[in-house]
Amino acid sequence: MRRWLFADQLGPHFLDDPDQPVLLVESTRVLARRRFHRQKAQLLLSALRHRARELGDRCDHRIGATYGEAVADYGEPLEVPDPTSWAARRFVTDLPGVTVVPTAYTATSRDDFSTWAHGGTDQGHSDGHGDGRWDGHGDGARGGTGGRRRLLMEDFYRWQRRRFGVLMDGDSPAGGRWNFDHDNRHPPPRRAHLDLPEPWSPSETEVDAEVREHLDRLERDGHAQFRGVDGPRRFAATRAEAGQALDWFVRHRLADFGPYEDAMLAGDWAMAHSTLSPALNLGLLHPLEVVAAAEQAYRRGEAPIASVEGFVRQVLGWREYVWGIYWWAGEDYADRNALGARTPLPRWFDDLDADAVGAACLSDVLAGVRERGWVHHIPRLMVLGNWALQRGYDPRALTDFFHESFVDGYAWVMAPNVVGMSQYADGGLMATKPYAAGGAYIHRMSDYCGGCRYHPSHRLGEDACPFTAGYWAFLDRNAGALAANPRLRRPLAGLARLADRAAVTAAEHRRGAGPP
Structure with missing residues (x-):
């Protein structure tokens, strides 16, 4: 039976037989529906088209508006390895003539x-x-x-x-x-x-050049919008x-x-x-x-x-x-919001506008995402995620941002990592406490603070570190919701003793949604 493979099922372990016929589908609607990083779109389509060339005559490579259009009335039965998201799994199980088989993902x-x-x-x-x-x-x-x-x-x-x-x-x-x-x-x-x-x-190939021209055309014709910048393909x-x-x-x-x-x-x-x-x-x-x-x-x-x-x-x-x-955890996991965080992602954050940001760590990390679509796990959690947690960014919007902005971002990856680990929006399923931290953590684990305009130990004044002040403001805003958490007894006791608590929280409120 011909096996339909999605663009995250491209290894040989997704086929039962090396000679098995394959269907690969490119959906232009996917690129129109989300604002992906330009280099993520490049990597996905490059990987899919390279695989189509490797498979040669055994591969039916189709480009269409939607997956549904590409496989409707296909003319022969199809089987597909179990997809990697709830939405994709629901979609394929409802398609006539398509059998879902176990995945080796x-x-x-x-x-x-x-x-x-x-x-x-x-x-x-x-x-x-x-x-x-x-x-x-x-x-x-x-x-x-x-x-x-x-x-x-x-x-x-x-x-x-x-x-x-x-x-x-x-x-x-x-x-x-x-x-x-x-x-x-x-x-x-x-x-x-x-x-x-x-x-x-x-080393890029002619396939990469074809994909780059294709994405340029989609963007030029208004069929897709991307965040980040184009650049050489850095990943396999x-x-x-x-x-x-x-x-x-x-x-x-x-x-x-x-x-x-x-x-x-x-x-x-x-x-x-x-x-x-x-x-x-x-x-x-x-x-x-x-x-x-x-x-x-x-x-x-x-x-x-x-x-x-x-x-x-x-x-x-x-x-x-x-x-x-x-x-x-279930299909509704990505919509959990235990701390009631509702702040929309500000435009400068969503656009990866690192040049608008004065805080050295946040500026450098945003620039890394903008330039590469990838930073390692500590900048993701302790800079981007920590910033968003402190300011109460909407966790679902933040999950979408990570999904779209990172070359390795997929629904199954980002929901637990963002909703659970980073934002504590699942109320403690993934972590025993929110991973909020002040500037002292960033100072200890990086070299950002030495040349920064802000001082990691200052929470008030012109040089107050926005991560330090934001940490105390986060605890102040969520003290009631977190009071029963045994791992936060000491931080909350410190908050209660903070002589300038009101001034710090007021200063953070005045900072608003603007870049630090």
Whole structure:
């Protein structure tokens, strides 16, 4: 049967047979419906068209206004791997002549996660204390629909390690510990960059040129609007390129990943991160082959356990956990708004207008998104997400912004990461506390503050750090809703003792929606 593949199902593991006939569809309506980053649109269409060329005569490549038009009365039955979003899944299940088959997108199926979440497996629990990391490393989540009393990403991660035999020495974790986070929390070094080889990047092909002309024409004719700027394609668009990017990371950058994975440097946009998320989310790589490559480097003595474990935790732990939560929490998850945040995204933020912003960290991160459609996880959470949380930006609008602005942004990725982790809009399903932080955190974990017009320890005055003042204003605005949270007792007690509390909150109110 011919298999219809979406643009995030492009790896060979989405076909049962290497000779299976394939349908690939480009929908121009998708680009008209959302304001994607220009480089995201470039990457998606480049990947899809490269795959069509690879498949040759076995591929029926159609371009139409909508997916429905492209497959209506197709003339032969189609099967499609289970899509990666609620909306796409609902769409394909309603199409006559289309059969939905299991997907190989992740290592953990929806049923796997549901079984685990309801306690139906050998859980191998941790001690339950967690470690308070923003990205779910040991962080807790209160269960949503019965079954388990509480979900812990740490328990899920250990279950994953055991069942797939990843970084295991018999029944024990490699290196004698499950978690090397305490070795991986270094502030940045006192230099402008990490002095590592740059992340792998491709050489563009004639397909990229065709796509660029196509997008130029859509924009010129008023059929699409993009945010961000055009630029050279930085990320893999083919299976072969993805393999090269993985190999390059493992050989040249993995060993240095761990210590500085939570640090930021203005002069080093990727630090030691893999930049493999776009390839993974396009389906060009499978998560198990990625973690296997990292583990092999450890076994060969080419990368330390702390770096390898930290990387495996991100891929086999956090990424798979986000996938599971997206489906387990239900279709309405992206609309949750536990803190009642309603502020519309201001135009300067939505437009990635970094030049309008005086705060060094926020300006640099917005510029990174504008120029590349990608920044690593700490700028996403502790700069963009932290800013939005402090100002009460509408979480659904913010989720759409992340989905559209990042080259690796998809519905299943961004709903748990933004609604849950970043904005605490799910009321504690993904995290045990809101990840709001003042300028002191950014000062400790970056080199932004030294040349900034604002001082990270000042909350009033012309040089008051908007993150520091915004932190206290956030606590003041949400004190009632957060009063029962045990992890916020100390911050809320500090708020109660703040002599200039009224002045700080008034100053933040006057700041309004304008750029800092």
